Amino acid sequence: xxxxRRDPIIGRWVIxxxxxxxxxxxxxxxxxxxxxGFCPFCKGFxxxxxxxxxxxRTRDSRPNTPGWRVRVVPNKFPALRIEGGxxxxxxxxxxxxxxxxxxxxxxxxxxxxVTNTELSNEHMVEVLWAYRDxxxxxxxxxxFSYGLLFKNVGMAxxxxxxxxxxxxxxxxxVPRTVNAEMEGGRRFYNYRGRCIFCDMIIQEAAxxxxxxxxxxxxxxxxxxxxxxxxETWIVPKRHSSCFENIQKVEIEDLAETLKRTLKKxxxxxxxxxxxxxxxxxxxxxxxxxxxxxxxxxxxxLTKVAGFEWGTxxxxxxxTPEDAAEFLGQIEA
Amino acid sequence: xxxxRRDPIIGRWVIxxxxxxxxxxxxxxxxxxxxxGFCPFCKGFxxxxxxxxxxxRTRDSRPNTPGWRVRVVPNKFPALRIEGGxxxxxxxxxxxxxxxxxxxxxxxxxxxxVTNTELSNEHMVEVLWAYRDxxxxxxxxxxFSYGLLFKNVGMAxxxxxxxxxxxxxxxxxVPRTVNAEMEGGRRFYNYRGRCIFCDMIIQEAAxxxxxxxxxxxxxxxxxxxxxxxxETWIVPKRHSSCFENIQKVEIEDLAETLKRTLKKxxxxxxxxxxxxxxxxxxxxxxxxxxxxxxxxxxxxLTKVAGFEWGTxxxxxxxTPEDAAEFLGQIEA
Numbered sequence: 001x002x003x004x005r006r007d008p009i010i011g012r013w014v015i016x017x018x019x020x021x022x023x024x025x026x027x028x029x030x031x032x033x034x035x036x037g038f039c040p041f042c043k044g045f046x047x048x049x050x051x052x053x054x055x056x057r058t059r060d061s062r063p064n065t066p067g068w069r070v071r072v073v074p075n076k077f078p079a080l081r082i083e084g085g086x087x088x089x090x091x092x093x094x095x096x097x098x099x100x101x102x103x104x105x106x107x108x109x110x111x112x113x114v115t116n117t118e119l120s121n122e123h124m125v126e127v128l129w130a131y132r133d134x135x136x137x138x139x140x141x142x143x144f145s146y147g148l149l150f151k152n153v154g155m156a157x158x159x160x161x162x163x164x165x166x167x168x169x170x171x172x173x174v175p176r177t178v179n180a181e182m183e184g185g186r187r188f189y190n191y192r193g194r195c196i197f198c199d200m201i202i203q204e205a206a207x208x209x210x211x212x213x214x215x216x217x218x219x220x221x222x223x224x225x226x227x228x229x230x231e232t233w234i235v236p237k238r239h240s241s242c243f244e245n246i247q248k249v250e251i252e253d254l255a256e257t258l259k260r261t262l263k264k265x266x267x268x269x270x271x272x273x274x275x276x277x278x279x280x281x282x283x284x285x286x287x288x289x290x291x292x293x294x295x296x297x298x299x300x301l302t303k304v305a306g307f308e309w310g311t312x313x314x315x316x317x318x319t320p321e322d323a324a325e326f327l328g329q330i331e332a
Numbered sequence: 333x334x335x336x337r338r339d340p341i342i343g344r345w346v347i348x349x350x351x352x353x354x355x356x357x358x359x360x361x362x363x364x365x366x367x368x369g370f371c372p373f374c375k376g377f378x379x380x381x382x383x384x385x386x387x388x389r390t391r392d393s394r395p396n397t398p399g400w401r402v403r404v405v406p407n408k409f410p411a412l413r414i415e416g417g418x419x420x421x422x423x424x425x426x427x428x429x430x431x432x433x434x435x436x437x438x439x440x441x442x443x444x445x446v447t448n449t450e451l452s453n454e455h456m457v458e459v460l461w462a463y464r465d466x467x468x469x470x471x472x473x474x475x476f477s478y479g480l481l482f483k484n485v486g487m488a489x490x491x492x493x494x495x496x497x498x499x500x501x502x503x504x505x506v507p508r509t510v511n512a513e514m515e516g517g518r519r520f521y522n523y524r525g526r527c528i529f530c531d532m533i534i535q536e537a538a539x540x541x542x543x544x545x546x547x548x549x550x551x552x553x554x555x556x557x558x559x560x561x562x563e564t565w566i567v568p569k570r571h572s573s574c575f576e577n578i579q580k581v582e583i584e585d586l587a588e589t590l591k592r593t594l595k596k597x598x599x600x601x602x603x604x605x606x607x608x609x610x611x612x613x614x615x616x617x618x619x620x621x622x623x624x625x626x627x628x629x630x631x632x633l634t635k636v637a638g639f640e641w642g643t644x645x646x647x648x649x650x651t652p653e654d655a656a657e658f659l660g661q662i663e664a
Contacts (some may be wrong), residue, residue, distance in 0.1 A: 003651075010509075011516060024658050079647045093528065094556045200340065225335055225338055225426075249392035269356055313509070314347065314350065314508050326356050
């Protein structure tokens with residue numbers, strides 16, 4: 001059973017895997033199942049994954065057989081386990097609990113594609129519905145506090161299989177960054193009486209120098225204090241703290257906005273490794289006036305980012321204005 | 333002139349370089365001067381670096397010529413510039429200031445060594461004195477708030493030159509992680525009346541299951557909630573919030589403790605890329621009862637750490653207890 005441990009100084013929770021490492025080198029060997037000559041996420045290999053949790057499939061097809069368009073399965077090597085109690089306890093000054101949660105994989109296509117920008121708009125809409133449906137379902141479990149939807153594209157971004165997929169980790173705690181964002185949002189709200197993200201949208205839409213693209217419902221831009229070269233955020237124009245509460249027309253627009261934004265990054269940087277993460281509010285909160293869900297896209301270009309993990313201090317060699325200009329020029 | 337920009341939501345400051353990137357690919361080409369056939373940090377190539385700021389050298393040798401043992405020079409590609417005012421200003425909801433600060437390189441040996449574990453204890457002591465001397469000197473400048481001493485070993489850890497060196501970035505703001513640690517320490521102090529790091533030392537020294545090594549003045553251990561495999565901290569037993577206030581006997585012990593701890597990591601993991609960072613209190617604070625300086629060593633082993641940058645949420649595949657056991661077994 002994995003363990004969730006809390007750093008006693010800054011309160012950061014960490015998942016500690018408990019599978020025993022036999023030799024120090026063992027964990028350096030990353031699992032590369034695709035090297036076995038087949039991809040377990042491709043149609044026809046449904047028996048190579050754990051049984052599906054959800055699939056959008058043709059009416060006459062049976063579960064765990066071909067006929068699906070989007071398929072959700074438990075992660076074969078889950079960071080957290082679904083069964084059991086939280087077992088919160090102390091150990092002197094330390095706090096820990098069982099590594100309870102969910103770790104699912106949303107397989108975005110039955111065909112072996114490496115990026116979801118290859119999907120049709122209609123197909124991408126279904127991928128986003130799968131994001132939402134799984135969040136809604138797992139939210140019902142009172143043990144869980146947060147659902148983290150994220151995507152790793154390319155080995156250097158942490159992907160162990162290249163077939164386009166998204167991960168969902170649902171956990172009994174709220175990640176530090178989300179707490180920090182909510183606290184910052186609350187501070188601004190208490191002082192100014194408005195949502196800081198909404199203010200940011202107004203300023204970016206007026207300035208235009210960091211805008212990558214704008215649609216009816218979204219604005220994509222390079223954030224003013226971007227940590228990474230070509231970091232790009234997609235923010236919904238309508239205020240909502242909660243991704244799962246997205247409207248149907250908004251999900252249709254998001255499919256296009258996300259695809260176009262990613263395509264611009266892929267073309268400009270020649271298919272770089274990247275991550276994207278959906279930042280949304282915790283499960284136990286209703287709609288909050290001071291928080292605003294959004295997507296953060298981070299191309300993984302520089303190794304220069306050496307000490308940042310340890311310090312929270314970043315050096316970005318590309319100005320957000322330059323990045324937005326490069327991305328803006330690309331047709332997508 | 334580089335720019336310091338503040339994220340309006342969580343208040344993180346980021347250095348934005350302003351050298352214009354001509355093509356998106358430009359910044360991906362990492363500078364590899366050592367490939368030119370010589371190393372600018374080796375003795376005999378003193379004219380290939382900016383003029384030295386400090387050097388411990390034989391009495392009869394002249395500045396910027398051989399004869400030095402430890403040499404400090406400005407970084408040739410500085411993230412921050414030493415000259416100018418802070419120029420703090422706003423831009424709508426955003427805050428920014430000039431990228432003022434210092435960016436120095438401490439060259440740890442005139443010989444081309446790739447790790448400071450190859451140094452004699454006496455030589456390592458001088459490296460640590462150079463750390464301290466530069467902090468003390470830069471602290472006098474009232475524009476500056478924090479001095480960050482860190483080391484990148486290996487390309488994957490961000491080192492662009494392999495010759496053993498440490499970097500010092502002195503800046504007009506305090507990094508987020510330091511603020512978070514001080515806040516956590518203050519909270520514990522207000523509640524329990526003690527330093528949380530001091531409590532941690534007591535518990536680790538009693539438990540012993542995460543101890544890597546212990547000397548008269550220091551304890552090295554794998555932290556309870558380690559974010560990374562084989563992450564190791566070195567914490568001084570005597571309470572002090574400020575690295576620069578280190579006593580002479582403590583600096584002698586630290587040279588040995590740091591070398592031995594790094595050696596254990598290098599042997600166990602077969603010379604992995606790694607970073608270490610000295611966490612110390614801000615310049616404008618005196619000795620604080622609730623903060624405790626220490627060194628955090630982070631081997632850079634896993635690429636799995638994909639989305640952590642964006643979320644502050646970590647999955648560590650090696651338990652700190654296993655890591656400490658492996659490291660403890662190595663003679664060093």
